[in-house]
Amino acid sequence: MLDPRILADDPDLVKAHLMRRNADDSLISSVDRLVELRDNRNALIAEGDELRAARNTLSKQIGALMREGKRDEAEGIKAEVAAGKDRIAAIDEELAQIEAERHALSMALPNLLHDDVPPGNGDEDNLEVRRWGTPREDATESHVEIAEKLGILDVERSTKLAGARFAVLKGHGARLERALINFFLDVHTTEHGYEELMVPYIAHRSILEGTGQLPKFEADLFKLQGELNGQDAFLIPTAEVPVTNLHREEILAGEELPKKYCAFTPCFRSEAGSAGKDVRGLIRQHQFHKVELVWFVEPEKAEEAHEQLTGHAETILQRLGLPYRVMTLCGGDISFSAHKCYDLEVWLPSQGAFREISSCSNFDTFQARRMGLRYRPETDGKKAKPRAAATLNGSGLAVGRTLVAILENYVQDDGSVVIPEALRPWMGGIERITPKA
RNA sequence: GGAGGGGUGGCCGAGUGGUUGAAGGCGGUGGAUUCGAAAUCCACUGUAGGUUCACGCCUACCGCGGGUUCGAAUCCCGCCUCCUCCGCCA
Structure with a gap:
């Protein structure tokens, strides 16, 4: 608001x-x-x-x-x-x-835009800020081929369970997914100062209004039939929803800020309107895993916080040795609630393109106003009037897409996939996944 | 799923339908006292909206939403939520 x-x-x-x-x-x-x-x-x-x-x-x-x-x-x-x-x-x-x-x-009114947000209509007008790493030049097979040869992904059978846009990971594939989740959480909690949360995966309508998914984008969500505890309820499309709303209708003490949470959750999206896009594989699913970073901060410090938060997500990509670039989203591509947004795009050799793997947004006070989230500034030890806090969030990272990126960036000529060194402690020391003979 | 008991200001805790925005206490802030501190004393200490240059004034809020009444924290109805006991369950 x-x-x-x-x-x-x-x-x-x-x-x-x-x-x-x-x-x-x-x-x-x-x-x-x-x-x-x-x-x-x-x-x-x-x-x-x-x-x-x-x-x-x-x-x-x-x-x-x-x-x-x-x-x-x-x-x-x-x-x-x-x-x-x-x-x-x-x-x-x-x-x-x-x-x-x-x-x-x-x-229904979207947020005001930061001056840095470039003009434009779609993703072709986003502005590249920086790049990291050197993309491999060869075009690999897609992650689907790589994974199926390794025997760690079963696309066929997953459709028996819930139809298209779901997946079953097996063996080292499932373990890789789990290892990434723990790796992400451990880095953010022990090195970046985030407090970990485990939250409900279902949220009431008012909660989704708070972060801005509703009222406009109901078609993108999975809605539960009937009411839950007296209200309409939805599967969460991102941990941003429950985590940002955690302190709704509260007045936080100024000295509590900045507050930094991270949370692993599954995310559920109906992907309405995405027919024909990324139909194969793990890129675009109805259900995926994500570790989310959320900040509550004084509005004056939001920009600085945004850079730090983005840096935390970048750290993960760098540790994993995955080449990426950082994009500032243009006015036509930025989301409804965001004031300014950086997308991190990871290199996918099979596509010869950078693809979004994290979205780091500064919402300024927009979400806080919608959810009645305020803080009391400290001015020379005296209590001042409550005012809206700023909220930020970013993926740190999307797990499925990270798995895809590892498969494609680390696949070898023999079809095996090398596990990035930084990840090995979470993989029980495994250095390489090899195709089953 | 069944039975019962609660939800009042930052916290604890009173509250007979009529100066109760709400006693009292704790905590907090400012001041007095002190060489300083403790103790003691005094004052202040919620949120939102409207209005005013401003001091201020007005309105609303006692879990949420309705109702009764000239008037509701107080009576009635619905909902949410917490606690206790029984049953069931990962």
Whole structure:
């Protein structure tokens, strides 16, 4: 949610940002509607408060008169109070309608963009920031061929269980997946100062609204049938959802910041609208594993935090010796909630291309406003007013895609795959996976 | 799944339908006292919205949502949640 003050004071600024995102006209005109709704709302609140104030004083008079036994006078005032009652009810009803519309419109507005976000329509307009490593020049087989020859992936049988876009890993494949998860978590908790969380994989609607997946992108989610504990519920598409919402509707103490969490979770995505993309293999699945990094920080320190967080994800790729590049997403490609976003793209030799393996976003105060997450700044030891915190997150990393990258970047001429040295302690010392004879 | 008991301010804990935004205590902040500290004393100490140049004033909030009433923390209904016991279960 945008700062309501910016929305009220400078609607044109908000519109300019919407245009950088290539937003459609209806979204842009909703800004004017929001200004109008705010004015209406304030007028109604003023009138309602005045009527309530009058009611309160009269009711106190009734109480006093009743105690003195002056029944008749009390009855007269009762009638007077009753007269204002209908108007109060009417105002409340109108106000509820206005608030509902205001809420719907403001929850549909995406975040403002950082100045660094380049103009553009799609991923072809993203800006390369830096590269690391030297990509191998030969075109390998795809990870699917490599893995099947190693006997560590069974695509055929997985479809029996739940259809397309699922996979069954076997033997060293399953172990590799598990090793990556533990490697990621151990590095982030012991070297980068993150606290590990294990969280629910199901979240209520309001939680997904908090991080910004809802209300706009319900089609991308798996929704549970019926209600769970009284609310609509969804499988989480990323650990960002439960972890960022952990402190919703709280006021954190300033000295608690920055707060850094990491969490491993499965992620569930319906991949609506991705028909025909990455249909083979592990790249795009309905269910995948991810270790997520989440920060809560003062807004002034969000940019610095964003660089650090991105660096933590990069560390993993570097340890694994996987070549990658860092991209700043353009206005047309950046996600709804993000203020600025770096994608890490790993080299996939079979495709001769860099593919996304991590997305590191700075949300500024956008998510915090949606979920009522605040902190109390420390100013010379004195308590200041609570204000919205900044939130950030990044994959550290997507596990399945890392497995893909290892297979393709470490496959040898004989079809075996060398395990990156840094990972071997988590693989029980195994140095190489070889095809079954 | 069955039975019962709770949810009040940062924390503990009162609260008869009418100056209760909420006693009292703890904690916190400022001040007095002190060479300094402890102890003691005094004052302040929630969030949001509206309004005001500002001091301030007004409104709402006692798990959440509805209802009764001139007036609800207090009465009624629904929901969420926590605890205890029984059953079942990884």
